[in-house]
Amino acid sequence: MQIRLIGAVLIISGCSAFGFILAAAHKREVKTLRQLIGILDYMECELQYRLTPLPELTRQAAMETNGVLRNVFGRLSNELEDQISPNVANCMHSAMERESDIPAVTAQCLCSLGQTLGRFDLQGQLNGLEAVRQMCRRKLDALEQNKQTRLRSYQTLGICAGAALAILLI
Amino acid sequence: MRCAWQSYLKLLPQWLCIQVDELGKDTLQELRLRIGQPPALVLSNKTIYLKRDICSEDLRHVINAATQYSPWTAQTIANGYISTHGGHRIGVCGECVMQDGSMTGIRNPTSLCLRVARDFEGIAKGTENIYGNILIIGAPGSGKTTLLRDLIRQRANSKQGSIAVVDERGEIFPYAGDVSYFAISGSIDVLTFCSKPLGIDMLLRTMSPSCIAVDEITLQADCDALYRAGWAGTSLIATAHAASRTELFNRPVYRPIVESRLFDTLLVMQQDKSWKVERM
Numbered sequence: 001m002q003i004r005l006i007g008a009v010l011i012i013s014g015c016s017a018f019g020f021i022l023a024a025a026h027k028r029e030v031k032t033l034r035q036l037i038g039i040l041d042y043m044e045c046e047l048q049y050r051l052t053p054l055p056e057l058t059r060q061a062a063m064e065t066n067g068v069l070r071n072v073f074g075r076l077s078n079e080l081e082d083q084i085s086p087n088v089a090n091c092m093h094s095a096m097e098r099e100s101d102i103p104a105v106t107a108q109c110l111c112s113l114g115q116t117l118g119r120f121d122l123q124g125q126l127n128g129l130e131a132v133r134q135m136c137r138r139k140l141d142a143l144e145q146n147k148q149t150r151l152r153s154y155q156t157l158g159i160c161a162g163a164a165l166a167i168l169l170i
Numbered sequence: 171m172r173c174a175w176q177s178y179l180k181l182l183p184q185w186l187c188i189q190v191d192e193l194g195k196d197t198l199q200e201l202r203l204r205i206g207q208p209p210a211l212v213l214s215n216k217t218i219y220l221k222r223d224i225c226s227e228d229l230r231h232v233i234n235a236a237t238q239y240s241p242w243t244a245q246t247i248a249n250g251y252i253s254t255h256g257g258h259r260i261g262v263c264g265e266c267v268m269q270d271g272s273m274t275g276i277r278n279p280t281s282l283c284l285r286v287a288r289d290f291e292g293i294a295k296g297t298e299n300i301y302g303n304i305l306i307i308g309a310p311g312s313g314k315t316t317l318l319r320d321l322i323r324q325r326a327n328s329k330q331g332s333i334a335v336v337d338e339r340g341e342i343f344p345y346a347g348d349v350s351y352f353a354i355s356g357s358i359d360v361l362t363f364c365s366k367p368l369g370i371d372m373l374l375r376t377m378s379p380s381c382i383a384v385d386e387i388t389l390q391a392d393c394d395a396l397y398r399a400g401w402a403g404t405s406l407i408a409t410a411h412a413a414s415r416t417e418l419f420n421r422p423v424y425r426p427i428v429e430s431r432l433f434d435t436l437l438v439m440q441q442d443k444s445w446k447v448e449r450m
Contacts, residue, residue: 053238080239086230088239118239121275125242 011169012162019158026143026150029103033140035065036109039073040133044126054088054118055080068101072110075099088118105139171196172289174256174344174351181235181254181284183228189220194286199311203229204281229279236260241275246339248273253363256351257287257344285311287341289352293443294320298328300435300447303406305427307418308439314409315341315385317437317445319352321407322383326356331380334359336369342385367395374399383407393427400432414438415448 039061046052046060055077062073075095076088085091092114096102102110112135116128175195179187182201186209190201194211202210203224211218236254237244244252250273252260264279294317297304304321308314319342326333335342335358343360344351354360359377361369366384373379387393387410396406412418415436419428427433428450436448 047242051242053240053243055238057240083231083235086227086234118234118241120241122242
């Protein structure tokens, strides 16, 4: 009886933890996207008023943020300084490859950013940054729609699934 | 002789960098890269062609290195060149992007000319007793800018007041942060990457210079600005593209400054990079 009880508790807590992890990942995705929008704002200001070159700009952007984006932009800056690749998209790709923890939606936006950077004159570059920012906002809006309900659902589903499994198996 | 050689090498793809360093460290004047052709190293006494052909990737590498992947830092590309660290200049040819009748950039570059900036201290020796406004003339690549740089230094060290320089292309006294790549001493104020007409007017109003120096007057607007600055209690030093006095007098763009006798002395560059003095 005691073993069954322990088994049930383990199953329920395992499934609940899974639900909570899903909810946390969702929160993290939203947080990283917000950070990325902040970086894009910063880059736009720097470009508009100081015409900062890209390696310096990405290094400064890295210093302005933290977490996974700090690593990505820091690496991108190094890649650009070392001229690893003939275009920024490849440098961004390479910087992202070494960071396994990037949320999926943010990764898409970073790829788009890599494709616009360093290809145009100032006005074109500012337009490119704006396009990526719009993309981030759309993704963010989609993630934030019914955010609270969705987060609660993940957590509740985890607990309920755990309980159902425990009943079925034990 | 000073040269920001490492800055120059940083512009080149790895395979080219090694060979250029071996062959041209002390004597390279310019490197010509054309798509589908081998690189040509123009040395002071001969031209060497390397074996491997240049491809578009190589040109893109050079342009990325020069602009740091940031086309907005190289607005001069609309004038067909890019100024880089160390005062080196890259001439660009390719498909021009035109907007409203004026050129805004070059896409798909097909050939590049990478000129090496070198500084020779002391080559202006002998100009100490030349007073008034000085115009240095010579063919492209004859050493006008090098002489101008040393002349500026010499005047600045002679304690005749401060010299203000409009360095439109960042070639006369290029800086890396707080440090000049080339020797700079005395009272020299440098306005970098500013157009000559705007720069001359600004310096005249704000820096109280005893002398204003500019490189390569090529446009009517440059001549007009010099003309405006003339006889204003400030002496002038400038360089112009003309191989001889006759060529200078025949070029319509220089007519106002020639006819008005704005300059008192001509320094004419010779083929061996020496110079001779002529009265205007």
